[in-house]
Amino acid sequence: xxxxxxxxxYPGKVFQIAIGADQSAVFGGENVLSFHSFEGNAPxxxxxxxxxxxxxxxxxxxxxxxxxxxVSGDPVTWxxxxxxxxxxxxxxxxLIGTHPDxxxxxPEEAAKIVKDVLSSINIPLIILGSNHVEKDAAVLVxxxxxxxxxxxxxxxxxxxxxxxxxAAAMANHHKLIAxxxxxxxxxxxxxxxxxQMGFDKEKLITDPMCSALGYGLEYTYSVxxxxxxxxxxxxxxxxxxxxxxxxxMYVWKVKETQAPEADLPYWGSLEERGIAWETVxxxxxxxxxxxxxxxxxxxxxxxxxxxIDELM
Amino acid sequence: MALxxxxxxxxxxxxxxxxxxxxxxxxxAMKLAQRQASLDACPDVSEEAKRILGExxxxxxxxxxxxxxxxxxxxxxxxxxxxxxxxxxxxxxxxVEIKDTTADSEIDxxxxxxxxxxIDRVGQKLRIDAIFVSNASNDPGRFEAxxxxxxxxxxxxxxxxxxxxxxxxxxxxxxxxxxxxxxFGADESNAEAMANVAKTYKAILGxxxxxxxxxxxxxxxxxxxxxxxxxxxxxxxxAKEIIENNTLIxxxxxxxxxxxxxxxxxxxxxxxxxxxxxxIATLGxxxxxxxxxxxKVEKWKNLALFTCRQNIYTDPQVPxxxxxxxxxxxxxxxxxxxxxxxxxxxxYFIVSGEVENSKxxxxxxxxxxxxxxxxxxxxxxxxxxxxxxxxxxxxxxxxEVKNKELIIPGYVAILSGAIEDKLPGxxxxxxxxxxxxxxxxxxxxx
Ligand code: B12
Ligand code: SF4
Numbered sequence: 222x223x224x225x226x227x228x229x230x231y232p233g234k235v236f237q238i239a240i241g242a243d244q245s246a247v248f249g250g251e252n253v254l255s256f257h258s259f260e261g262n263a264p265x266x267x268x269x270x271x272x273x274x275x276x277x278x279x280x281x282x283x284x285x286x287x288x289x290x291x292v293s294g295d296p297v298t299w300x301x302x303x304x305x306x307x308x309x310x311x312x313x314x315x316l317i318g319t320h321p322d323x324x325x326x327x328p329e330e331a332a333k334i335v336k337d338v339l340s341s342i343n344i345p346l347i348i349l350g351s352n353h354v355e356k357d358a359a360v361l362v363x364x365x366x367x368x369x370x371x372x373x374x375x376x377x378x379x380x381x382x383x384x385x386x387x388a389a390a391m392a393n394h395h396k397l398i399a400x401x402x403x404x405x406x407x408x409x410x411x412x413x414x415x416x417q418m419g420f421d422k423e424k425l426i427t428d429p430m431c432s433a434l435g436y437g438l439e440y441t442y443s444v445x446x447x448x449x450x451x452x453x454x455x456x457x458x459x460x461x462x463x464x465x466x467x468x469x470m471y472v473w474k475v476k477e478t479q480a481p482e483a484d485l486p487y488w489g490s491l492e493e494r495g496i497a498w499e500t501v502x503x504x505x506x507x508x509x510x511x512x513x514x515x516x517x518x519x520x521x522x523x524x525x526x527x528x529i530d531e532l533m
Numbered sequence: 534m535a536l537x538x539x540x541x542x543x544x545x546x547x548x549x550x551x552x553x554x555x556x557x558x559x560x561x562a563m564k565l566a567q568r569q570a571s572l573d574a575c576p577d578v579s580e581e582a583k584r585i586l587g588e589x590x591x592x593x594x595x596x597x598x599x600x601x602x603x604x605x606x607x608x609x610x611x612x613x614x615x616x617x618x619x620x621x622x623x624x625x626x627x628x629v630e631i632k633d634t635t636a637d638s639e640i641d642x643x644x645x646x647x648x649x650x651x652i653d654r655v656g657q658k659l660r661i662d663a664i665f666v667s668n669a670s671n672d673p674g675r676f677e678a679x680x681x682x683x684x685x686x687x688x689x690x691x692x693x694x695x696x697x698x699x700x701x702x703x704x705x706x707x708x709x710x711x712x713x714x715x716x717f718g719a720d721e722s723n724a725e726a727m728a729n730v731a732k733t734y735k736a737i738l739g740x741x742x743x744x745x746x747x748x749x750x751x752x753x754x755x756x757x758x759x760x761x762x763x764x765x766x767x768x769x770x771x772a773k774e775i776i777e778n779n780t781l782i783x784x785x786x787x788x789x790x791x792x793x794x795x796x797x798x799x800x801x802x803x804x805x806x807x808x809x810x811x812x813i814a815t816l817g818x819x820x821x822x823x824x825x826x827x828x829k830v831e832k833w834k835n836l837a838l839f840t841c842r843q844n845i846y847t848d849p850q851v852p853x854x855x856x857x858x859x860x861x862x863x864x865x866x867x868x869x870x871x872x873x874x875x876x877x878x879x880x881y882f883i884v885s886g887e888v889e890n891s892k893x894x895x896x897x898x899x900x901x902x903x904x905x906x907x908x909x910x911x912x913x914x915x916x917x918x919x920x921x922x923x924x925x926x927x928x929x930x931x932x933e934v935k936n937k938e939l940i941i942p943g944y945v946a947i948l949s950g951a952i953e954d955k956l957p958g959x960x961x962x963x964x965x966x967x968x969x970x971x972x973x974x975x976x977x978x979x
Contacts, residue, residue: 224749224793227784259777434837435654436879439844442819443617450615476883476969477836487652489832497811497837504812505841508776508819524808531772531813 228260229253231453235512236423236461237265240396241345242371246311248512249463254449255510256532266529267512269503269522270311270347271303272469275326275334276318282479284495285469285518300338307522313347313515314338315470319360320351328363335364339371347374347515349398358382365389374398374513376465377428380411387415390424398465400428403440405447405460412459425462426513433471434502441466445509466511472499473517500524536589538566544582545575552576565590593786594795597737597762599626599663599824600691601713606662608764608797608823614783620848625817626824627838628663628693630803633679634670640679644686646830652839655853655878659839665717665826666705668696677704684709693717693739693799693824699726706734715739715764715824717799721751728758739799741766745781749793764824765796772816775800779821797823804828811837818842852904853878859930860885863894867935870895870975872964873921874942875902875910883968891972893979896934900924907942918951925956940964 230252237250246268253261275296278286286293292302296314303309316331318324335348348364350357357377362385365375376398378386383399390397399415401407408429416422429444451460472478478495480488488494499521503514507525516522542562553574555561564570565586572578572586594609606626613619631643644664651660664683668676676696683692694705697718706716717739719727731738738760742748748767755763767778779798785791800822804810810827811834817825818841827834847853854876862885863869874884876899888895900921902910910916925931925939937959941948943966952961965974 224746224785224791226745226781227789227791228781229784256773256776257780258773259781434844435840438841439616439847439849442845443615443849446615447617477840487649487832488836489834493807493831494833494836496808497833500808500811501815501837501841504815505819505845508816520808524806524812527806527809528772528812528816531809532776533773 230261231456233453233456233461235449235452235463236425238396238424238426238463240268240311240347240372240374243343244372246345252453254453255508255512258533263533265512266533267507267514268310269514269516269525270313270345271307271309271519271522272313272315272515272517273299273303274315274317275331276324281517282473282495284478284492285473288519296334297337297341300342304342304344307519309344311345311347312338312342313349315349315351316360316364317351319356320353321356323351328360331360332363332367335367339368339373345373346371347376347398347513349376349515352377354379354381358385361386362389365393365395368395369393372396374426376400376426378411378415380407380414383411383415384418387418387420391418391420396424396426398426398428399462400430403430403432403437403444405429405444405451408444408448409451409457409459412462416459422458422462426465427460427462428465428467431465431467431471431502431506433468433475434498434505435477436471436475438502438505442505442509445506445511449510463512464510466503466506466514468499468503468506468514469517470515472502496520496524504528536566536586538563541565541586544578544585546577546579548577550577588792591792591795593790594783594797595762597764597797599713599715599737599764600689601711602689604662604689604691605713606691611783611821612787614780614787616845617849620850621846623823624842624846625822626662626691627814627835627842628665628824628826629661629830630665630667630695630826630828631679631683632667632669633672633675635679637682640682641686643830644683644690647690648687650830650832650835652836654836654839654843655882656855657843659843661827661830661835663691663693663824665693665695668694668698668701668705668718671698671701673698673701673704676701677708680705680708684712691715693826694736695739697723697727699723699730702727702730703733706730706736710734713737715799717741717764717766719751719755721747724751724755725758728755728760731760732758737762737764739764739766740796741768743768745778745785745794749791752793752796763796764799765794766799766801770801772813775813775816775822776820779817783821799824799826801826807831807834810834814838815841818845854901854904855881855899857899857901857924859928860897860899861894862888862897863892865894865896867933869893869934870940870978871898871930871934871938872896872940873898873900873925875900875905875907875916877902877904877906877910880906884971887968887971888975891975893972893975895975896930898925898928898930898939908944911945911948916945918948918955921948921952922955925959936960938962942966943970 234252251263377400545558693715769778786795800817802813
């Protein structure tokens, strides 16, 4: 029986996105499933952004908190450390301090932090709210303005607040993350709503919502695969934005990244376990279709970068 | 490729004799096409028809059981490329490599780590499934000694004997004859000799070639030599080659019913660096490997990989769930607290784990919510005040507890008033939101 390699080509293609004032981080653009360069075109590596936040990471577990000791006290120092020492390709600044249950910082304070961070780095910046729908609407409008023309990524627009956030991202020339909750139809609908406002579909990034290894990873994994298949096989433009895996935030709150080895000896080294949790979550989602990842631990980032080297 | 009912009908005797229990041959053919009947039921079917139908109805990826006894591993039988289409069938086996150049004491250590690797996660027992003994020395005597040492310490663990030297293969296999090991190392240069050894000891033959054309040609050749059970290695070692070859093999088997590649795939994931190895193994889990070979057993890595495999291999239609009932944690007395949660496995195991941690004996009422988590079930209308109160009333738990108090998850605090209305005489207490708050919560009440 002669073997004919069953290669597949698709009518659709993922939009390519370039972020940063100098457009230095580029992702998406493929017309095949992730890393299937053997049957089509996969021009860009996934981009990994280091996550930092506007307030010290006191609620991050020890394993990942300690690597930023001495730099995480203020976002500017932290951002510079990621750029200069860790050679980050992008930074994701999460404005968690604006959450009403946290420091409840005002949109103006957040805007100032964004300005300060932007003026101290030259790599692309992703600016994230605190995931409080009402507060994000105010905060993200202010920061989008503060970062005008810097070609940042603003996030996250959700069904309940997309209008103001999308309008601000559009007016100030940013890319936009649209997040819905683990449902391909909700995701499609949100992308449609946002583009109906006049927002360019080629400037969107879909966040189908992340979940950590062992805590629903399979849901995110399958939603991502389904979105990607819809983009490629049905040439469905509303499903063609690149996808985000907001990995660090979900991983570093589960028990496996926090429980000491002394309590659970059969789980092995806490440090390695935590890093492996972030590494595997990111790796699996990348294989399912994520091309922008937000991560925390430098060793996990390093491992995933090495993995990408081998995959490309 | 499955045959249609009409195609099958053409191969039947067409006498409508009814001996198969169906009114006509055509009716029987239709049942066969739907896999609701077995060809054995027709006593008159020709040998030729049996052969054609047997081949056509064989699963696209050959089912093979690796090892014997309680730790044997099922491989193959996969039917889809993406897990949302249908459940992936047989979770891949993790094997760890032991080189025959390793000192005896070190071999003992690795075998002990394999034996101790079993953990319980969300109600499933997960472990390093197999040991891959490799003939790094190229010396048959050393190989035999290493296989002997491993087999003696781990008699139940399925083994992969990796050597391309037929003499070493024979020496190793005779120690584990009849244990259905994998003999890994047949290639273009030694196919006849390896096929013979594999046949003698009824081993599964691991077949390697560089590239898929060569691999397909080689499996055909080996099949013609009389070996049917094979696992295949396309020579893919880098992540790029693994995703390409494993994908093409799976597609060829499933979409084209290409028999020469319809075998379980073995992926060698060994790397110097542990995190990278974990990622290559993750790729193997996600992309169609039936066996993933690792260089080291480390507890942290095992836990991450077991969990990844469990996630990828769960049924996408039916969340993992536990039985609805009132579970006892510790030895509760009539005074012990009563808590309620949903029957999503993950929820149940997290909550019961934390209740155990608290060392406070409890009753945990687990309500059938079709395997949904607390908030999902609440949002879907499956964890409501009326359903909860009905469940509590029907469970008869009232007669077992002294205080009619029900502790509900913090995330559904909003239900407390409505439950009290529907459960006269009961008091509802709102517990913490996250399960990790349960030990402190229970201790503070004790
Ligand atoms: C995975 C998921 C799904 C999966 C289902 C997974 C499953 N088997 O349940 C899918 C994709 C199918 C799904 C569907 C829906 N989902 Co959903 N889903 C989630 C998600 C991401 C995670 C849920 C999960 O697995 N949690 C982990 C388990 C272990 O948590 P848990 O059961 O709550 O248990 C914890 C605590 O409650 C506590 N606890 C549990 N029991 C007890 C008992 C006591 C006594 C105590 C003290 C504590 C306690 O301990 C546990 C650990 O801390 C959440 C968002 C999130 N991050 O939480 C949304 C979420 C639950 N979903 C939501 C919604 C709205 C839905 C849908 C209605 C809409 C939709 N998206 O389509 C559907 C409904 C499903 C249906 N059949 O109709 C909402 C609920 C909104 C709300 N606050 O009411 C959430 C919160 C997302 C959001 N922010 O909007 N979902
Ligand atoms: S037993 Fe065979 S020949 Fe008789 S009716 Fe059934 S299929 Fe036809």
